[in-house]
Amino acid sequence: MTSEFDSKTLLSRAAHLIDLAKAAGADQADAVVVRSRSRSVSVRLGKVEGTEASESDDFSLRVFVGNRVASVSANPGFDMKTLAERAVAMAKVSPEDPYACLADEIHLARSYPDLELFDPTEVPTDDLRQAALEMEQAALDVDGVRNSSGAGASAGMGGLVLVTSHGFSGSYMATRFGRSVSVIAGEGTKMERDYDFDSRLYFADLDDPKTIGRRAGDRVVKRLNPRQVPTGKNLTVVFDPRIARGFVGHIAGAINGGAVARKTSFLKDKMGQQVLKSGLSITDDPLKVRGSSSRPFDGEGVKGERMAMIEDGVLKHWFLSTSTGRELGLPTNGRGVRGGTSVGAASTNLALEPGDTAPEDLIRSIGTGFYVTELIGQGVNMVTGEYSRGATGFWIEDGELAYPVSEVTIASNLKDMFMRLTPANDIDRKFGVASPTIAIEGMTLAGR
Structure with missing residues (x-):
């Protein structure tokens, strides 16, 4: 991969598009190119199921005529003059929008740091395939794992080219490498499924495929033979960091x-x-x-x-x-x-910034509660804050994870949950949303 990847050409085309828009009657305009490149390999039970590659450069032009605005988009190869004239014609007949505008010049970035978002490492497709196979096999080697839902590895990059009519011109690219695997334990109606994954900007930072596979296998085996628990109120519910990120x-x-x-x-x-x-x-x-x-x-x-x-x-x-x-x-x-x-x-x-308590000590202090490892459904009302989700996880008894639990619902209101939240100290900042383990007091659990 190369970070330049003809970004100069894209910047030049975007700038020309702005000039054409102004010539067609736009007062202001901005042009964007969203670039994407990706390759991936998926496997299941030791065989390759799919190999995919994709590339795209998606252009969009936004024009302002007074307080009227219109946007159009196109793929490479479009006629720029026609696109600009079409956008301006659309803006002239659009309703006025008092809030739509370009950013004020005083806020524009005139310089910016190198954030080290681009890894030039080239990963051959064969290496992606091998990583996926190793992950799956490591998961299948865990005692109790019976089947696989598949594994995959990917490499790609994406970025943004932006030019505005009031003087901004910039671009950046970021790479992304990923590995994931999902496996099944148990048989018949007692089957359980779980997964593990990693995603990084730099290839060398990825977790080892076998480590990811073993984690997935260990997670699913621990879920075998779940029990139901009785309905209860004012229960402390602990969210695993993977679930806590969604809560944040x-x-x-x-x-x-x-x-x-x-x-x-x-x-x-x-x-x-x-x-x-x-x-x-x-x-x-x-x-x-x-x-x-x-x-x-x-x-x-x-x-x-x-x-x-x-x-x-x-x-x-x-x-x-x-x-x-x-x-x-x-x-x-x-x-x-x-x-x-x-x-x-x-x-x-x-990031939800961490507290001072280790997750083990946080769980120990609870005594009796519920540790959530998976949530089901979309029962969150962002207008009222009402929260109700199906959940699986582990019952906490005498301050320890005692046995797996499934087929329960946890409920509260987000306003109350926010005010009753206690974070542990185990934050992992490698993801775009980072959270430690969190405990939330006073929730309702609907069980048997």
């Missing part, structure tokens, strides 16, 4: 400026108020070196900074792009993200 994602969704502007967040009126316990913080850092979701500038050319979104339990910021910020009367904080032909807001490297 709910926090991110609740403090997204777009949801706040639409009044679809249950935290929409909580700015400056306590939303987590004192001492807890949620941070977001787009400039983390080798960060999974790092970027030198956002989808509007704005350089973001590390921010404490929630500090000492108090909500301090929304995730904002320029348009969502305008709607809320606030400046962008560099969290703009391109979504098709539109710009929204999103987190980057998001």
